[in-house]
Structures are given as C-alpha cells and as structure tokens.
Amino acid sequence: MYNTYARPSKDLRTHYADVIRDLKEHNQILITNNGRGEAVLIGVDDYAEYEEYLHYRYVKEKLDEAEAAENDPNTKWISKDDFFARARAKL
Secondary structure: OOOEEEEOHHHHOOOHHHHHHHHHOEEEEEEEOOOOEEEEEHHHHHHHHHHHHHHHHHHHHHHHHHHHHHHHHOOOOOHHHHHHHHHHHHH
C-alpha cells in the first residue's frame, strides 16, 4: 500500500537517503515549501507504471473514438492505399 509523506524541501539535501528509501518502498513524498505543497516525488518504477497506465488509457480512448466513428453513418472512409500514401507523405 502506498503512503504519502509530507517533507520540507530542505529534506532533499539534509535527509536524501531517507527520502530515497521511502521512494524505493513505493511511497510518495509531498515536497513542501513554507508548509505548502510544491511537488510530489514518486520512485522510478512507480513512474514507469504510471506512464504505462496513461498510455493504455490513451489507446483505449482512441479505440473508443474509432468504434464510434465506425458506427457513425457520416464517417467518410478512404481506401487502404490512400491511407498509406497519406501516412508516408507525413514522414
């Protein structure tokens, strides 16, 4: 389970090893400055998982849009050859 810890920005310098340890344990750290949240740190592995999640969400949105277009009678279709010709032209 993820925990979120609030730490002042100076801890990045003075307690760097503790910050890294918390990140390696899949915790998140809210960096504060004068008591206000400024940034959130997450570990590299957690960031990679987040990026993968965002990618899959984007792909799902595009697939949903394609399915909606397929079912729309006003959708204008082009041939496969025209599609690839246009794609090559944009490279």
